[in-house]
Amino acid sequence: MVDFRVQELTILSLLGRLGGKVSILQLIQESKLSDSAVMRAGLTLKEKEFINIYSEPSTVVSLSSEGKLHAEKNLPERNLLNSIIGLGGSATLDKAYAESGLSKQFEQIALGWIIRKKWCIFDSKNRLLSLSNPKKLILAGNDEKLLRYFLGKKPVSLDSITEDLQSAIDVLRKRKLLYTEEKTYRMLEITTLGTEAVKEAKIVTEKVTQLTPNLIISGKWKKLKLQEYNIKAPVAKTWPGKKHPYLRFLEEVRNTLVTLGFKEMTGSTVELSFFNFDALYTPQDHPAREIFGIYQVKDPKFGDLSGYAQTLEKVEATHENGWKTGSTGWDYKYSRSEAKRLILRGHGTCLSARTLQSKNFDVPSKFFSIARCYRPEVVDKTHLSEFNQVEGIVVDEKLTLRDLLGVLARFAIEVAGADKIRFKPDYFPFTEPSVELSAYKKGYGWIEFGGSGIFRPEVTVPLGVKVPVIAWGLGIDRLFMMRSGITDIREIFSQSLDWLRRKEVT
């Protein structure tokens, strides 16, 4: 079964009814549709292979203006006959003319044909007109039928006129009531496929497709049968507005972290090297700080550290010789201008450093951030130049390595839905001990899901924090990729509208 527009159905069922092969001209007349509507419907039907369209030469029959008049008011001889019958079967010509209502110009014609058709006998002496056979009913001849056939029609093709009626064409042509001409016409022919569809179309035309406000208000709907639909037919697609799948996922992560008692932190995209590196005990000549490790801002080059004079002094001393942290330090000459260098933040840990520096927190405290981070990577299947990091800190007097593992285990279960977890030694310049977390999920396997550690004393002491701080970060991109079944990390920032539209909401 196939869906039709009303016009398509009309044309197709007309074709079926009119013998399968019909000219456009006739379809226009029969359907009462406009030329263009018929053509449009015809083309659609042709595409669906329900009909063929081709050109064919054809004889077209049209009524003359006199013919049209007679088609509407009957032939003059019929009118004269009716008046004779009305006058009792016999009457004088003048009386009969008067009764017939014929106009002057048709009187002679009427008399001629009524005699020729042997309907009446004319007594010319007495000018008396009488029925030939008063007992015989005079039926409409083919000429009259043909005229009536034209009633309300535009020119018709010869082929569409039945053979009986065709015999009257000559007579009427001679009477100049109609004329014929040779023309080329577009023909529509129904195919077998179309014939099959027509069978169903018959049913359809008897029912109402669209329930309209008018039908409801007028109560007409009660008398109508609403057409059944093919509910399995394919339909046009609807695309809803949706949240971006990755942002939706981050929302979920954010909610989980809030539920676990973490407070969200934020900071600016452009960051001071001091917070991205120095405060995190990353030496100033560390490779991560070079142009291939971090994006540097062209102009302005340097930010303002004047609000952190005391912290800067302590961090400087810690880098150079360990200061009061119990460390040897990195053994190099610290540069304050390097500390002021503006960069795009390379990790979210700078936000933790800022939070600790602010001292604007209680003990215990838990913080997290979802931060856009930047690194000068060549973008490919596994690297982005710009990505999101989810990380944070836990601050409490009693924290130990066991708590660190506990926090990671909790994340593995709550965020990644892991079945099993595994810890490995890891390295970050700012944490010691450092732990890598791998999570195992059925159907996905093992993934490295997080990196973490306890902030080194070289980090916490200069920032004035006297209690242990656990720092953690989650491999959120890989988790999202696994859950969404994507293997190319660039799809997180997918530029495909189609992918976003089709992506299931999970």
Added chain:
Amino acid sequence: MPTIEVNYSELETLLGIELHDNMERLDEMLSYVKSEVKYFNKQENIVSVEIKDTNRPDLWSVEGLARGLRSYLKIEKGPRNYFVNTSIVEVNVSPTLKNIRPYIGCSIIKEIELTDNIIRGFMHLQDKLDQTYGRSRQKTSIGLYDFNQISAPLSYVAVKPSDFSFVPLGFEEKMTLSEILEKHPKGIEYGHIVKKNDTYPLLIDSKQKVLSFPPIINSNDLGRLTEKTRNLLIEVTGTMYQTTINTLNLVTLALIDRGGIAYSATVNYPEDKFYSFRNIVTPVFKSKTVRLDIEYTRKVLGLDLTAQKIADLLLIAGLGIEKINKSSVDVIVPCYRVDVMHQIDLIEDVAVAYGYNNIEPLWRDLPTTGSMLPNQHLKDVARELMVGLGYQETLNYTLTSQEKLFEKMNLERQKVVELVNPKIVTMACLRNWLLPSLLEFLGNNQSVAFPQKIFELGKVTLLDDLSETLTRDEYWLAGITTHPISSFTEVKSVLASFFMNLGVDWFLEKTSHSSFIEGRVGKIIVNKKEVGVIGEINPKVLENWNLENPAAAFEVNLHKILF
């Protein structure tokens, strides 16, 4: 993260165990030293190992990896002892070097058999040390020479760039130091390190033969090693004393592990208060003693460990025990463990030796209250409204180019946050408005069904003299609709609904904006302040982004409306 390639058979030999190509087992072993197998090329007999710890240069050779693993595998407990013979060479340092590259250390290795594998492995170590530990030769650089061709004593001097010439490694003719910086590939690569000074460092022997022009290049005569070379001179120059000595130690130890016999050199520094010492015998294989507090260890690890247990674990980690005290352990840290800066580094070694997976995780419910950022809820509401209005959310890069932000938008360039070191020209600055991102997105989706309606609620970064980073981030919202009959009316209706639902009073004022069609653009006013723009996109802009349908869009600063 250093990645090193090691010869698989050599690794087996040095470890003293057979691995039977079992990379999973090797990977597990390597996790003790924060390393993992990247790949195993059986045909070439090479294992590539990634070492996460950028501060453990002692692991960056097959010898060092084996040494590190053997203790954890309990094949060899405690630190390995190394011996160096007395000084056989003197090196005199010129006073003019103090502001250029003040430190040097030398050692001599005799009776070494330089197989192809050893040479290759050694070059690899030298390169890793130069690049990572030596910060691309800035901090330290290493040179190796055929000791038999050198006439002691050596002089480490500073000379004018045009005063000296020699044949650099890999070349056939003599070049002055300045010519080397111009023509030699290493001169071009590392020249910036010395160029800032008027004089350049040079190492020569008593016959005025050049050993090297540190940290650029060795001489072709003395600095070329062959399989026939048996006796080597190693030289490390640097800007920091301890790092210079550490590097020399690491290189010398790797060669001792390969069967060489080490001899010292005496470095004579000038009488200058810049130097706190005069004569130093190098290498310096002196271990240091670090006192590890037992209570501190327990507190960090959350484990009830006895002093004896801690000492046992430290031995497994390859450290030595001088003595166990009442409340502390005196730990011997061998010279090659340059990463130990603080007790905490030893505590981690205790934990690794104990086994992370043998420690029971502990989750304590700390009395903290979680919360999102105060404006997070409003951001989510704004996104929800746009979604409800039928707009698909997109996520775009904030890194972009001035061409995209301005030229393609038919605007004059403005000052934005530009990068010194973009990777590609299309990601060279931070965006200061969102619509270019959305237009680019649409340009990539012209074959997808219309209508297309998308939005982004995202960050833009603006210059701001009052901020300590001289910039500030703001959250903006932009929406755009494109299809054959998209119009100003359509998008205005969306904006009206958006504002109505947020309870924001707003109106439009006529404006001119060359990204939009003249007469079909307005500025959005809320609380008497301009907060954004709305209009039909200029066909010129549509053309620039390859959009085939008309588009209408708006962009608003949420900070001025909601936050």
